Amino acid sequence: LLHALMDALLGCIGGGDIGTFFPDSDPAFDNVNSAVLLDTVLEHVQKANVHITHVDLTVIAQIPKVGPHREMIRRNVARLLGLDMGAVNVKATTEEGLGFTGERLGIKAVAVVTGLRGNRDT
Structure with missing residues (x-):
């Protein structure tokens, strides 16, 4: 999930992708x-003068179930990004x-990030 987040950031x-x-x-x-x-990716985001305002993360999988872990993931991502929980x-x-995720052969993750270029106070 963090890799998808880094790619979206x-x-x-x-900035390309994490590779x-x-x-x-x-x-x-x-x-x-x-x-x-x-942390390294966030340094590049800061140098580009982009302020992250919101992240939306999706796990695509049959298993494991995300529900029991959702709030812990939100808290951790919010902490790592310095965002309020409401922004995650x-x-x-x-x-x-269907597909390899449906057959329980793997999982996928998708991340969408909203950011504003410029000073966070303006």
Whole structure:
């Protein structure tokens, strides 16, 4: 989920994707905590003078069920981004048994980020 969030954040600044900054071919990034990578992405967002105002995160999976973890995920994402909880939405959906997620072979995540360019006080 944090990887989808990072890609969406980079999209707000025209910064490519996380593979540009953290290529999977570089062993230096093996098993790195995604929150550490997120800090680096947020530095780029700040340098671009973009203020993140809202994030909407979707998990697409048959399992695990997100409901029991939704508020914890919201709190953690809000904390990591320095946002109020009301600016972070987390939801989940299934694909009704279709595709690799429906067959319980994996999960997908989608993130939408809203940001404003310029000073957060203006």
